Amino acid sequence: GAVVSQHPSWVICKSGTSVKIECRSLDFQATTMFWYRQFPKQSLMLMATSNEGSKATYEQGVEKDKFLINHASLTLSTLTVTSAHPEDSSFYICSGTGTANTEAFFGQGTRLTVV
Amino acid sequence: LAKTTQPISMDSYEGQEVNITCSHNNIATNDYITWYQQFPSQGPRFIIQGYKTKVTNEVASLFIPADRKSSTLSLPRVSLSDTAVYYCLVGVPGGFKTIFGAGTRLFVKA
Numbered sequence: 714g715a716v717v718s719q720h721p722s723w724v725i726c727k728s729g730t731s732v733k734i735e736c737r738s739l740d741f742q743a744t745t746m747f748w749y750r751q752f753p754k755q756s757l758m759l760m761a762t763s764n765e766g767s768k769a770t771y772e773q774g775v776e777k778d779k780f781l782i783n784h785a786s787l788t789l790s791t792l793t794v795t796s797a798h799p800e801d802s803s804f805y806i807c808s809g810t811g812t813a814n815t816e817a818f819f820g821q822g823t824r825l826t827v828v
Numbered sequence: 829l830a831k832t833t834q835p836i837s838m839d840s841y842e843g844q845e846v847n848i849t850c851s852h853n854n855i856a857t858n859d860y861i862t863w864y865q866q867f868p869s870q871g872p873r874f875i876i877q878g879y880k881t882k883v884t885n886e887v888a889s890l891f892i893p894a895d896r897k898s899s900t901l902s903l904p905r906v907s908l909s910d911t912a913v914y915y916c917l918v919g920v921p922g923g924f925k926t927i928f929g930a931g932t933r934l935f936v937k938a
Contacts, residue, residue, distance in 0.1 A: 717871075719871070749928075756915070756928045756929060756930050756931055757872070757915075757928040758928075759927060759928075804869065806871045806872075807871075808871070808872075815860070815877060816862050816874050816877055818874070819864075819871035819872045819873070820871050821870060821871050822869065822870060822871045824869060
């Protein structure tokens with residue numbers, strides 16, 4: 714199947730700093746990218762949906778100024794957690810799908826720890 | 829978006845067949861049913877997708893009754909490495925907003 718590469722796989726940052734997570738579709742054009750966060754022993758919670766070249770659509774309760782999403786190309790989307798705080802510590806996962814795809818392909822996830 | 833309901837957890841033993849049923853009573857005409865597997869600290873992995881009747885691939889089978897209001901993922905002869913969370917999702921392929929339900933935690937014992 715198609716591959717989505719997500720980096721970094723884990724990151725530790727200080728409170729107040731910003732962290733960028735990259736998500737690349739390696740062998741398909743991801744016209745739509747989804748970003749999720751997942752807390753321990755819980756399901757994935759959709760944060761936002763982004764279409765290439767357009768502004769992301771955020772789910773209710775997700776701060777767009779804190780979680781900046783860029784989807785400038787068909788193969789790359791980034792999530793920047795700005796002014797991170799310990800409560801932002803979580804597992805972040807991206808997925809992508811294209812017009813020719815019948816399912817979404819997920820990245821490996823990024824474990825963010827804010828200290 | 830069709831809501832899905834699955835058992836919270838299931839236990840099995842190595843070598844057994846495991847069937848996980850998902851209810852999706854308000855599935856729409858254009859919706860497909862997709863199952864994903866997730867191991868701890870990894871992204872979900874696609875298992876199987878279907879629209880109606882039965883679909884089989886190298887790892888699982890998917891049974892969908894005529895009314896499509898439920899579906900059953902069948903894992904033949906599970907092993908310890910099949911211990912994971914299994915998610916059932918319903919939506920339009922290629923453009924759907926993937927909303928995850930709670931999933932089913934499968935524990936495979938020796």
